[in-house]
Amino acid sequence: MTDAVTATPPSESPSNQWxxxxxxxxxxxxxxxxxxxxxxxxxxxxxxxxxxxxxxxxVDMRARNKGPMMGxxxxxxxxxxxxxxxxxxxxxxxxxxxxxxxSLSIFLGTLIGISAGFFRRLDGILMRLTDLFLALxxxxxxxxxxxxxxxxxxxxxxxxxxIFILIVGAIGVTSWMQxxxxxxxxxxALKEREFVLAARSIGTSPFxxxxxxxxxxxxxxxxxxxxxxxxSAIITESALSFLGLGFPxxxxxxxxLLFDAVDQIQLYPMRVILPGIAISLTVLSVNYxxxxxxxxxxxxxxxx
Amino acid sequence: xxxxxxxxxxxxxxxxxxxSLIIFLLLDLAPGDPMAQMPLTVPPEVKQKMREALGxxxxxxxxxxLWLKQFFIIEPMHILDAMFGTNLGGDAQRIISWQTRSxxxxxxxxxxxxxxxxxxxxxxxxxxxxxxxxIISAYKQYSWFDQIGTFISMIGFSVPTFFTGVVLIIxxxxxxQWFPSIYDTTHKVTGWDSFVFQLRQMAMPVMVLALYNASxxxxxxxxxxxxxxxxxxxxxxxxxxxxxRVVVLTHVLRNSMIPVVTVxxxxxxxxxxxxxxxxxxxxxxGLGQLLITxxxxxxxxxVQTLTFIFAILIVxxxxxxxxxxxxxxxxxxxx
Numbered sequence: 001m002t003d004a005v006t007a008t009p010p011s012e013s014p015s016n017q018w019x020x021x022x023x024x025x026x027x028x029x030x031x032x033x034x035x036x037x038x039x040x041x042x043x044x045x046x047x048x049x050x051x052x053x054x055x056x057x058x059v060d061m062r063a064r065n066k067g068p069m070m071g072x073x074x075x076x077x078x079x080x081x082x083x084x085x086x087x088x089x090x091x092x093x094x095x096x097x098x099x100x101x102x103s104l105s106i107f108l109g110t111l112i113g114i115s116a117g118f119f120r121r122l123d124g125i126l127m128r129l130t131d132l133f134l135a136l137x138x139x140x141x142x143x144x145x146x147x148x149x150x151x152x153x154x155x156x157x158x159x160x161x162x163i164f165i166l167i168v169g170a171i172g173v174t175s176w177m178q179x180x181x182x183x184x185x186x187x188x189a190l191k192e193r194e195f196v197l198a199a200r201s202i203g204t205s206p207f208x209x210x211x212x213x214x215x216x217x218x219x220x221x222x223x224x225x226x227x228x229x230x231x232s233a234i235i236t237e238s239a240l241s242f243l244g245l246g247f248p249x250x251x252x253x254x255x256x257l258l259f260d261a262v263d264q265i266q267l268y269p270m271r272v273i274l275p276g277i278a279i280s281l282t283v284l285s286v287n288y289x290x291x292x293x294x295x296x297x298x299x300x301x302x303x304x
Numbered sequence: 305x306x307x308x309x310x311x312x313x314x315x316x317x318x319x320x321x322x323x324s325l326i327i328f329l330l331l332d333l334a335p336g337d338p339m340a341q342m343p344l345t346v347p348p349e350v351k352q353k354m355r356e357a358l359g360x361x362x363x364x365x366x367x368x369x370l371w372l373k374q375f376f377i378i379e380p381m382h383i384l385d386a387m388f389g390t391n392l393g394g395d396a397q398r399i400i401s402w403q404t405r406s407x408x409x410x411x412x413x414x415x416x417x418x419x420x421x422x423x424x425x426x427x428x429x430x431x432x433x434x435x436x437x438x439i440i441s442a443y444k445q446y447s448w449f450d451q452i453g454t455f456i457s458m459i460g461f462s463v464p465t466f467f468t469g470v471v472l473i474i475x476x477x478x479x480x481q482w483f484p485s486i487y488d489t490t491h492k493v494t495g496w497d498s499f500v501f502q503l504r505q506m507a508m509p510v511m512v513l514a515l516y517n518a519s520x521x522x523x524x525x526x527x528x529x530x531x532x533x534x535x536x537x538x539x540x541x542x543x544x545x546x547x548x549r550v551v552v553l554t555h556v557l558r559n560s561m562i563p564v565v566t567v568x569x570x571x572x573x574x575x576x577x578x579x580x581x582x583x584x585x586x587x588x589x590g591l592g593q594l595l596i597t598x599x600x601x602x603x604x605x606x607v608q609t610l611t612f613i614f615a616i617l618i619v620x621x622x623x624x625x626x627x628x629x630x631x632x633x634x635x636x637x638x639x
Contacts, residue, residue, distance in 0.1 A: 030458075131319070132319060132322060132323065134622075135319060135323060135615060135618050135619050135622065136323060136326070136615060136618075137573075137611055137614030137615050137618060139580055140580070140595055140607075140610065140611045140614055141327075141330075141611065143580075143595070143596070143599050144330060144331065144599065144607060144611065145330070147599045147602075148330065148331070148333055231462065235464050238464060238466075239464060239466065239581055242464075242466045242581065242584075243580070243581065243584060243596060244600070245599070258466065258467065258470070262470060265470065265473060265474060265478065266478050269474045269478065272470050272474070273471070273474070276463075276464075276467035276470060276471065279463075279464060279467060280459075280462060280463040280464070280467055283462040283463070283464070284458065284459065284462040284463070287458060287461065287462050288458070
């Protein structure tokens with residue numbers, strides 16, 4: 001979304017706003033550092049396997065439980081699989097889960113928030129629904145959902161895709177509420193503004209109105225909650241894997257790697273520390289980016 | 305205020321009923337069968353009778369109504385019986401765990417003390433740390449204390465508890481050997497030595513959870529203090545010649561505590577539900593661990609009851625937070 005807007009010729013009004021945002025974002029030290037770290041992690045996870053082409057599931061029984069050495073810079077695990085390759089493969093899955101689950105939850109949250117704010121008839125029932133979801137015990141329900149739907153979904157789509165769909169769906173369905181509330185509040189305020197009245201008076205249909213006038217104006221809170229949503233989705237996924245209810249054992253994610261290594265924590269603490277640091281750094285950097293974005297997108301703070 | 309409270313209580317009833325319906329329907333889809341473990345020598349018609357005895361043959365709305373009756377009428381009666389030695393419950397059918405074949409309520413009653421001790425204490429410690437940190441960070445905004453405080457709270461907020469727990473185990477249990485890595489629930493406090501042991505085994509789980517809770521609450525405290533410090537009444541108080549202590553600790557603190565108190569109240573249900581992971585890391589056999597083992601063992605009545613208890617707590621403390629808000633802030637009147 002941001003790319004599309006900044007790509008337009010910079011002289012006139014709309015692009016200036018995004019340049020201001022970027023300037024403000026750059027002045028936030030934590031956010032810039034977070035952006036660099038997150039880009040580095042993303043780069044390693046996506047481009048790393050091209051350079052370090054060892055297979056993450058290759059079992060080498062003669063090189064079990066090795067420390068860092070020439071062939072394995074981060075050592076090997078209890079089946080002699082290369083830790084560096086496993087970390088990169090795990091990161092790809094963890095970040096993919098985070099991004100997809102975030103997109104789903106943002107989509108649901110925006111849809112429900114805009115419908116509730118824009119159409120008065122839907123407001124009551126949709127906000128009741130939001131309150132209801134907020135009153136659900138989410139982590140227990142996530143665990144129950146994984147327990148119930150793991151078998152049928154992995155039968156239907158194969159063990160890996162099935163669990164991926166299940167976890168992304170479960171996280172997305174249980175995390176849209178905050179976004180919906182924020183978006184609804186913004187839409188309610190926007191609806192009273194003159195430009196909406198003007199648009200309505202020339203006969204804009206509700207659908208066009210939302211697409212052209214409402215959605216661009218609620219983009220900033222959506223972006224902030226999207227960033228924070230990535231972080232919480234990554235944490236939730238690794239928590240599920242840590243409780244043994246996530247991805248299958250031969251399918252590495254950061255949470256799964258940590259969970260597998262906990263049994264041998266006394267002998268090989270590094271194997272626990274590495275995926276843990278990966279999760280923590282990612283979440284920390286994403287949270288800092290979110291903080292910076294919130295400051296940068298707030299016109300009251302911007303320009304000070 | 306009273307009418308508002310009553311109205312909220314009345315709204316809470318359909319909410320809870322709806323949540324219970326969602327949980328019931330969700331679990332009704334479960335593929336698990338309590339008869340799966342029966343030996344194959346049991347004839348099918350006997351099996352069928354056993355299924356009916358467990359209430360599995362009935363249509364879904366009857367089973368739901370029966371479950372509601374068990375949960376809201378029969379179980380509370382049995383709890384009263386256990387407390388006062390009466391016999392209200394008689395021999396009515398209770399909610400039975402498929403794992404242990406004993407009433408679910410009894411097992412939960414055994415597990416609650418561990419959770420309350422470890423997780424509840426962690427919450428208290430977390431709040432006690434968070435409030436002063438939030439106050440000082442806001443009062444000295446952008447000082448080194450504030451920078452370090454916000455950084456640490458960002459870390460505590462971002463690093464998942466299973467990782468902090470594991471790191472603490474590596475440092476304090478494996479390398480330094482100060483604390484045991486596994487929580488021993490059979491341990492009884494009889495004298496000074498056993499009390500010290502109890503403190504040592506509680507130290508790590510409490511530290512992990514306290515850090516997590518403190519980082520969240522201190523962020524709220526800081527933001528709320530900052531909001532209030534910029535208000536006009538603070539300038540007025542200073543202009544009147546009040547001492548700085550009085551201005552900050554009486555005028556500003558009282559006002560900025562209002563949202564923080566509600567946040568603290570809203571966080572209480574997570575004491576029970578959200579500590580699932582920490583209990584798993586340190587092998588504390590509290591409620592969270594009970595839920596995990598029940599899920600792994602496909603023990604649906606247990607899962608159902610626990611999830612619904614968590615839901616009741618959330619609804620209850622939402623109500624408490626709303627009412628507290630009304631009591632603490634005279635500007636807010638619901639009527």
